[in-house]
Amino acid sequence: MSDIDVLVSEVGPRDGLQNAKQFMPTEFKKRWITAAAAAGLREIEVCSFVPPKLIPQMVDAAEIVAHALTIPHLTVAVLAPNLKGAIRAMEAGAQKITLPVSVSHEHSLANVRKTPDQMMDDVRRICEARDEMPKDKRPKIESGLSTVFGCTIQGEVKESEVLRLAVASMEAGCDEVGLADTTGMANPAQIRRVYKLVQAEIGQVAGLHIHNTRGLGLANVLAALDIGVRTFDASLAGLGGCPFAPGASGNIVTEDLVYMLESMGFRTGVDLEKLLAVRQILSEGIPDEPLYGYVAAAGINACAR
Amino acid sequence: MSDIDVLVSEVGPRDGLQNAKQFMPTEFKKRWITAAAAAGLREIEVCSFVPPKLIPQMVDAAEIVAHALTIPHLTVAVLAPNLKGAIRAMEAGAQKITLPVSVSHEHSLANVRKTPDQMMDDVRRICEARDEMPKDKRPKIESGLSTVFGCTIQGEVKESEVLRLAVASMEAGCDEVGLADTTGMANPAQIRRVYKLVQAEIGQVAGLHIHNTRGLGLANVLAALDIGVRTFDASLAGLGGCPFAPGASGNIVTEDLVYMLESMGFRTGVDLEKLLAVRQILSEGIPDEPLYGYVAAAGINACAR
Numbered sequence: 001m002s003d004i005d006v007l008v009s010e011v012g013p014r015d016g017l018q019n020a021k022q023f024m025p026t027e028f029k030k031r032w033i034t035a036a037a038a039a040g041l042r043e044i045e046v047c048s049f050v051p052p053k054l055i056p057q058m059v060d061a062a063e064i065v066a067h068a069l070t071i072p073h074l075t076v077a078v079l080a081p082n083l084k085g086a087i088r089a090m091e092a093g094a095q096k097i098t099l100p101v102s103v104s105h106e107h108s109l110a111n112v113r114k115t116p117d118q119m120m121d122d123v124r125r126i127c128e129a130r131d132e133m134p135k136d137k138r139p140k141i142e143s144g145l146s147t148v149f150g151c152t153i154q155g156e157v158k159e160s161e162v163l164r165l166a167v168a169s170m171e172a173g174c175d176e177v178g179l180a181d182t183t184g185m186a187n188p189a190q191i192r193r194v195y196k197l198v199q200a201e202i203g204q205v206a207g208l209h210i211h212n213t214r215g216l217g218l219a220n221v222l223a224a225l226d227i228g229v230r231t232f233d234a235s236l237a238g239l240g241g242c243p244f245a246p247g248a249s250g251n252i253v254t255e256d257l258v259y260m261l262e263s264m265g266f267r268t269g270v271d272l273e274k275l276l277a278v279r280q281i282l283s284e285g286i287p288d289e290p291l292y293g294y295v296a297a298a299g300i301n302a303c304a305r
Numbered sequence: 306m307s308d309i310d311v312l313v314s315e316v317g318p319r320d321g322l323q324n325a326k327q328f329m330p331t332e333f334k335k336r337w338i339t340a341a342a343a344a345g346l347r348e349i350e351v352c353s354f355v356p357p358k359l360i361p362q363m364v365d366a367a368e369i370v371a372h373a374l375t376i377p378h379l380t381v382a383v384l385a386p387n388l389k390g391a392i393r394a395m396e397a398g399a400q401k402i403t404l405p406v407s408v409s410h411e412h413s414l415a416n417v418r419k420t421p422d423q424m425m426d427d428v429r430r431i432c433e434a435r436d437e438m439p440k441d442k443r444p445k446i447e448s449g450l451s452t453v454f455g456c457t458i459q460g461e462v463k464e465s466e467v468l469r470l471a472v473a474s475m476e477a478g479c480d481e482v483g484l485a486d487t488t489g490m491a492n493p494a495q496i497r498r499v500y501k502l503v504q505a506e507i508g509q510v511a512g513l514h515i516h517n518t519r520g521l522g523l524a525n526v527l528a529a530l531d532i533g534v535r536t537f538d539a540s541l542a543g544l545g546g547c548p549f550a551p552g553a554s555g556n557i558v559t560e561d562l563v564y565m566l567e568s569m570g571f572r573t574g575v576d577l578e579k580l581l582a583v584r585q586i587l588s589e590g591i592p593d594e595p596l597y598g599y600v601a602a603a604g605i606n607a608c609a610r
Contacts, residue, residue: 184603187568188527215561215599216568219523222493226531256520263492263521294520298489 004269006261007043007231008254009207010036013064014045014079015251016239017057020289026060028285030067035281036236037068039274041254043075044068045098045233049085065092079144081112086126090139098144098178099123101169103161104151107182111146116161120168127173142206143169143177148194150185159194166198166205176206178231181220184213184250188223195227207231210252212238217252218260225266232257237279238292253293255279259300272300309574311566312348312536313559314512315341318369319350319384320556321544322362325594331365333590335372340586341541342373344579346559348380349373350403350538354390370397384449386417391431395444403449403483404428406474408466409456412487416451421466425473432478447511448474448482453499455490464499471503471510481511483536486525489518489555493528500532512536515557517543522557523565530571537562542584543597558598560584564605577605 013033017024024032033044046068052059061078068076077096080086089097101119102108108116123143130138147154148162166177179194191208198205208224208231210217221232235251258270276296283291318338322329329337338349351373357364366383373381382401385391394402406424407413413421428448435443452459453467471482484499496513503510513529513536515522526537540556563575581601588596 187565189569213599213603214564215558216523216565218521219527219565222524222527253520259519260492260521260524264494294518298518 003267004042005230005266006225006268007207008041008258008261008268008270009043009045009077009231009233010041010236010254011045011209011233011251012036012235012237012239012254014048015233016235016237017286018048018055019240020057020286022286022288023057024285026063028281029060029064032236032278032281032285033064033068034071035278036275037071037074039278040268040270041275042073042269043077043096045077045079048079048081049089049092050079050081062088062092065089065094069093069095080126083122083125083129087129090130090133090137093137094139096140096142097126098142099126099174100144100146100180101165102146102182103165104147104154104157106154107147107151110153116165120165120172123169123174124172131173140175141173143172143174144180144209145169145177146180146182146209148179148186149181149190150183152183152185159197162194163197163201166202170202177202178206178209178233180209180233181211182209184211184216186210186220187216188219191220191223192227195224195229199227205229207233209233211240212250212252218256221252221257221260225264234258236275237282237296239282239289250292253295255293255295259295276300308572309347310535310571311530311573312512313346313563313566313573313575314348314350314382314536314538315346315541315559316350316514316538316556317341317540317542317544317559319353320538321540321542322591323353323360324545325362325591327591327593328362329590331368333586334365334369337541337583337586337590338369338373339376340583341580342376342379344583345573345575346580347378347574348382348401350382350384353384353386354394354397355384355386367393367397370394370399374398374400385431388427388430388434392434395435395438395442398442399444401445401447402431403447404431404479405449405451405485406470407451407487408470409452409459409462411459412452412456415458421470425470425477428474428479429477436478445480446478448477448479449485449514450474450482451485451487451514453484453491454486454495455488457488457490464502467499468502468506471507475507481509482507483512483514483538484510485514485538486516487514489516489521491515491525492521493524496525496528497532500529500534504532510534512538514538516545517555517557523561526557526562526565530569539563541580542587542601544587544594555597558600560598560600564600581605 234254539559545556
């Protein structure tokens, strides 16, 4: 990533679609991923390997990964909530697998019916399964710590628990740890405090996944940028949320994130005009879903860049 | 302001209403100001002294100021675009008068039909008129430099011009200088750069007035907070915009700003629950205007504070 300063990881096809009410036809998903990569996005979380009876939207996960793997210079990322899903993801050829580990005990039970420590057992087994693969086929595995900054079900989430599970993730064999504000409850001071705490223990933290529930999304990005975080998840048109965290809705908007980063002088590799045009695919593929985004509404203004 | 860390200056009754399509009945304006002060806001820009034939919404300016002056512990601020308006404001008893000085030559001509330097002549005359008043009646005068971070009409705005007009404002007799992102084009890196530049020359810059046009409002607040800015304008429910800066709409939302500041540990003196309830007055007084705000939509979450 020498020609970019910040990696914008598009999670719309996974986190966005996972919570969409409409099924997006497989051909539209492929068009979206192709167009997003053509706009310059280097990493896309293209789907999750969950039981289709739980989330019918992800029934075509393997086909989507196969398509995404044909696109040059794209890291094909997926999410897998358990060992079975992770094995399916590896078989499909995913290049990066994020394993969601809820730091909130209550959210973990609601989301995957396991405690955080039971989830860590799964993480360990998944890393072992990865190690049995031929070296050149092994995906990168990220422990995606979620509900890090607060939980709508449990309330407070202890920073000591975040730290404990971050360390446990690395010990279990993960390549990296990311922090997720699943519930949109983080504030900039907290972002800086928690990142510094975790970074001091395990070294660089991979990325930040935030929701814009209370409007602090880009302020939280700035807080993380200031202390050296260089990977951010975002969702085209702000699609997404979490069905098990009531009131939590909407990833930060990829277009607005790219606008902020580029206007500050950070190179993202993304062509914002091209990216804005990708919204049309969403309008056609899931016409009932609301699309968000300030830059899309106001327009790019050349002299702000 | 010893019991608060950050001054949130509510500008909705001026900047918000100025651009509303509906006239808000005078009684609703009074109820709004009373309720906002009761929620803990210490400074409210209650109206502007402009010719009513240009902005009919402000026809009751003197009556609104008279009402606001009856509220204890409230700084009654107004805007005045010229000498005549400033004299009316002083006669009405305004405690703080903001004089808008567009740094963009083109925006200045469009907004007040004067060049920035012609506007500075007005600023000087207004300060002289203030000095002729009895000492205990003199309002604080702020030079509100606008279009500081970019102009939708002119394009780029030179930082050297911002600096020149900030210095000229202090020399003309202003008590303070504020910077306004009238067009919503600022980014956090630019905020920090321009503030440091101006602060190095004139000392502390009073405040920041930003629009959320491209979604960067609260990130820009954070950028300014980090370098010591402690006064921010905002508008209840995000009302506002600028009719002469096409595409520029919406002040940052007071409720979201207060939420961010309080969650970070800054005391604002504002009771967020009470402030959210004030939105009801807008819903009733100008029912056709859209109300914005993430916290209002998602709800406050106690454990994020």
